[in-house]
Amino acid sequence: MKPSLAKGTRDFTAKEVINRRAIINTLQKNFELFGFQPLETPSFENLSTLTGKYGEEGDRLIFKILNSGDYASKTNDEDWDAKNSQKLISQISEKALRYDLTVPFARFVAMNHGQLVFPFKRYQIQPVWRADRPQKGRFREFYQCDADVVGSESLWQEVELVQLYLKSFKELNIPVTIHLNNRKILSGLAEYAGISEQLIDFTVALDKLDKIGKDGVVKELLEKNISQNSISKLDFLFSQSENALENVLQLKEKFEGNEVGTQGVEELEFVLTKCIELGISSDNIKFDITLARGLDYYTGAIFEVKANNVAMGSIGGGGRYDNLTEVFGVKNIPGIGISFGLDRIYLVMEELGLFAENEASSVRFLFANYGETEAVEALKIISKLRENGISAELYPEAAKLKKQFAYAEKKRIPNLIFFGAEEIVAGNITVKNLLNGEQETTVLSAFLKAD
Known part of the structure; x- marks a missing residue:
């Protein structure tokens, strides 16, 4: 379907x-x-709470909720035969959306x-x-x-x-x-x-x-x-x-x-x-x-x-x-x-064009995924960023960098982070700005202290 x-x-x-x-x-x-x-x-009220408050036209626009279970079992056969909808509503619906x-x-x-x-x-x-x-x-x-x-x-x-x-x-x-x-x-x-x-x-x-x-x-x-x-x-x-x-x-x-x-x-x-x-x-x-x-x-x-x-x-x-x-x-x-x-x-x-341009993604940093060992170290850094109110995420798979780049660009994430084996050993981190193409390697402790 x-x-x-x-x-x-x-x-x-x-x-x-x-x-x-x-x-x-x-x-x-x-x-x-x-x-x-x-x-x-609540999203729904008793039907009796809502009806009779909005006028005849308003009452017709109320979304009624069918009673749970076999809602038709307690109805009058005569009302079905006479197609008396008003009497039937009161028998099959006790609640309504506000x-x-x-x-x-x-x-x-x-x-x-x-x-x-x-x-x-x-x-x-x-x-x-x-x-x-x-x-x-x-x-x-x-x-x-x-x-x-x-x-x-x-x-x-x-x-x-x-x-x-x-x-x-x-x-x-x-x-x-x-x-x-x-x-x-x-x-x-x-x-x-x-x-x-x-x-x-x-x-x-x-x-x-x-x-x-x-x-x-x-x-x-x-x-x-x-x-x-x-x-x-x-x-x-x-x-x-x-x-x-x-x-x-x-x-x-x-x-x-x-x-x-x-x-x-x-x-x-x-x-x-x-x-x-x-x-x-x-x-x-x-x-x-x-x-x-x-x-x-x-x-x-x-x-x-x-x-x-x-x-x-x-x-x-x-x-x-x-x-x-x-x-x-x-x-x-x-x-x-x-x-x-x-x-x-x-x-x-x-x-009127009054909305400010906003990026669909609120993520500031995407960490490239190099594999299980590097991912653990990256998530340690990501946790510290999040504690400081900075949004960041790890790419979920150790895929080719081209694919990870494409993901960041499509989500409009401004910065791609490289934190592989070399960076981990050296205590550095590499940040690539995807908006202007500039790339900078800095000491990890300095990166974490920056806004």
Whole structure:
């Protein structure tokens, strides 16, 4: 059988791993500078933990895990005959791969809230899985890098997360714009248009504006039985001014007497104003009234980060989710969090040529293998180098030197070491620099003391 990869997954070469690690190191450093503590949760959760948290579309993208053993033995024959997939899923699958890091984090908080000091700030860098249609920048297995704060309703958390985003992307040399909105504004819009009961349908459709355009959004709203009259009242959403203040003033007028919408506008104003007072350029933050982020659990501020001048979807996003732990029986723990999309960040940096040239091999010295006796002596030297934090390896076979040269060149190892019988007796070592062709014999003790 010809080997192949599962759709939506990838292998990573040494060079790619090194570049990904550089991104992760930058994010991890900044997470900790902002006071976040590391956390890891299992790759899979109980299916009941995940379902009902991401909306109807999100639930369909959860990878379910079949129960071990004869998973079909305890099912209802009638459900098979009726092809009732929803009833069958609950009978044959109790676990699922995590869809994101936020819901498992909420589960962790609910289980451990008595031992945590609030506000509790955690960061998490782990893979997640979604049964999505693979395309550029969208994979079925990918990493999320999350930072969340729970136990505080303060809007200063929103301001700090904007700062965290901008500092991290500045260090990665990616010019970005952070799009901001507030879920309460979207609730206010639904109330204004008389479609409060269809809020989820409205926000899910609106969140696709970048992908399907105004006509596509309108078509989807009509398919969800939202009236043309309601859609007409919302037409101003598709012709927003570049001036965020003008858009806010327009909303204030439309939200007169609309309590939830007005609250959303006031919260958004606070965040935008404080960011500007802290020296954040208005070019880096944008009020995007059509930003919806189609996840059911957001209740306040919502973020989306886009790289400037790159044809890519969002490379980060998040928002406030004040009610998430309630589904686990723990109330009154408000939260807010953001996520960095590692895989999309990688693609953006690759497109912009931002990765430093790195050698796939981290090995600094390759010792030629002359035979068993010489190999033992070479490994003694190699051990001392490794104790000093210097990478080195012995060619595994006593092959012809031509073959050993070729191996070093293909792996881009810069130095080939000759430590044969003559060198051992004389207490010398010969180093050949494969980059410039120069060769030098030196006293072994001096070689070991050099950097």
